[in-house]
Amino acid sequence: MRFFIFLALIAAVPALAQGIAPQDRRSGFETMGPEAQAMQRDDFSNPAMLGVAAGEAAWNSAPANGKPACSGCHGDINATMRGVDARYPARQANGAVMDLTGRIQTCQSQHQAITPEPRESAGLLALQAAVALRSRGMQIEAPASRGLSEAVSRGEALYRQRLGQLNLSCAQCHDDHWGRSLGGTRIPQGHPTGYPIFRLEWQAMGSLQRRLRNCFTGVRAEPFPAGASEWIDLEIYLRQRAAGMASDAPGVRP
Amino acid sequence: MRLSAGAIGFALLLALPAAAQAPMASGAVPEAAPLPVSRPADPASGRKIVVERRRGFCLLCHSGPFPEERFHGDLAPSLAGTGSRWTEGQIRARLIGSTAINPETIMPPYFRKDGGTILTAEEIEDVTAFLTTLRD
Amino acid sequence: MTTAMILVPRTPIRSGDVVMLKAMISHPMETGYRRTENGEEIPRNIIRRMICRYDGVEVFSVEMHQAIAANPFMSFGVVATKTGPVEFEWVGDNGFRHRQSAQLTVTG
Structure with a gap:
């Protein structure tokens, strides 16, 4: 018996190392409790x-310096932002790869000539939520099909790397043990379908980077600085992993 | 479900060459010698470390005979009977660095000499002493 | 910036109908019991009272305390009598005050 248990532990890894089969993927919305779903x-x-x-109010309000509002360049958010979040992070015309937050910040500095709002600020999260809503129900596009294969690979390597004092990789929880109980918490598969989210634990809106930072401190690893390219790589891999799933942004999560 | 199916498949595959897996056979699970400590091991203190969410946080993954604690995890085997399944040295080896026994384990390494250790040598000995008492 | 959302049914409403009103407002509802990572107390900052007036008459009010979650959401029924404004007012710590209204239209 003892021998068999030991083999089971060894066997679990090759059996699951490929990740989650497409038909077995479940978003955080699907696996959270009925109360949060109803909310x-x-x-x-x-x-x-x-x-x-x-965010919609901010979209239509011009900065005090006379530069245009978001709507001054982009027009009706319903028309021009439709499907945009589903294809982010994305490569820009100048070659840089940005997440949606970084793209909005770039607009603020380049076209509105204002100091960009910081990541995790209520204003930036609100704008991001307003944009993300215009992709709700749409399928997340595969970053690898948009020339981001290298970032996908870098992100996957990070996803599979053991990190921190607890020596755990993202994959060990979210590929190999999703659905199990970590203390009182059900481990989700970790698909970023609903960001920015209102997280009940935070009692506030927050970004995917904030959520990833929580996991890093959970395994007692030092998080990357806000906006670091490693976070973007990880986000790109997670979007590849979730490609084809429907966006439910902006979501509620426990 | 998937895990047990995979396990059975793997067990069948390994049935023949099992003898060649000598280092993995149960009798050969490594043992670790007691760590040098400044005081005798205290099983009661070990139990506290096991249940405390910010020290041992064992119950995030394991369940066990701790009726006063809510929300035991189910990522790892129950701690019940640990003391009859493993020798004291084997328990200590698992606490210090489980990857030496199973490279793919999710169990954190609880002791390092080079700084950044989760538990001190004394605490490792306390927890080891406590876990050997879990006979049933 | 404070944002509030008020939902008044859009379906045709007749005088005497009971209609459900919903209101939610952005607010941290900081309890005053928490501390920062450096151990400093985070001062209490909550909404103390919400009042709803329909056609100028108070029809619903609620006192709130620390146990109410962030972004308080209230849903309650009123008897529709005639077309008029539904005004919500939230009052809280640090001089917090927010007013917002919507129109309840009664057809027949």
């Missing part, structure tokens, strides 16, 4: 929609 299903009880409302 997200009704736009009037989803707190992230307050962020959307604030």
Whole structure:
């Protein structure tokens, strides 16, 4: 018996190392409790929609320096931002790869000539939520099909690398042990379908980078600085892993 | 489900060459000698470390005979009976660095000499002493 | 910036109907019991009271305390009598005050 248990531990790794089969993928929305699902299903009880409302107001308001509002260049958010979040992170015309947050910050500095709002600020999360809503229900596009294969590989290497004092990789929890209980918490598969999210644990809106930072400190690894290219690589790999799943942004999560 | 199916498949595959896996056979699970400590091991203190969420945090992954604690994890085997399944040296070896026994383990290495250790040598000995008492 | 959302049913409403109103407002509802990573107390910052007036008359109010989650969400029924504004007012710590209204239209 003891021998068999030991073999089972060894065998678990090759059996699962390929990750999650497409038909077995479940978003955080699907695996969270019915109360949180109900909160997200009704736009009037989803707190992230307050962020959307604030973001839409910001979209249409010009900065004090006379430069255009977002709408001054992009027009109607419903038309021009449709499907944009589903294809982010994305390579820009100048070759740089940016997440949606970085893209909005670039607009703020280059076209609005204002100091970009910092990552995790309510204003930036609100704008991101307003943009992300325009991809809700759409399939997440595979970054590898948009010339980001190298970033996908770098992100996957990071995803599979053991990290921190606890010596755990992302894959060991989210590929190999999803659905199991870590203390009182059910381990999700870790698909970024709903960002920015209103997380009940935070009692606030937050980004994917904030969520990833939580996992890093959870395994007692030092997180990368905000906006670091490693975070973007990891996001790109996670979007590749979730490609074809429907966006449910802006989501509620426990 | 997938795990047990995979395990059975692997067990069948390994049935023949099992003898060649000598270092992995149960009798050969490495043992670790007691760490040099400044005081005798204290099983009661070991139990506290096991259940405390910010020190041992064992119950994030393991369940066990700790009825006062809620939310045991199910990522790893129950700690019940640890003391009859493994020798004291084997328990200590698992605490210090489980990857030496199974390279793919998710169990964190609890002791390092070069700084950044999770538990001190004394705490490793306390937990080892406690786990050997879990006979059932 | 404070954002609030008020939902008044868009379906035709007749006088005497019970209609459900929903309101949610962005607010951290900081309890005053938490501390920062450096051990400093985070001062309490909550909404203390929400009042709803329909056609100028107070029809619903609620006192809030620390146990209410961030972004308080309230849903309650009122008897529709005639077309008029539904005004919400939230009052809280640090001089917090936010007013927002929507129109309740009664057809027949």
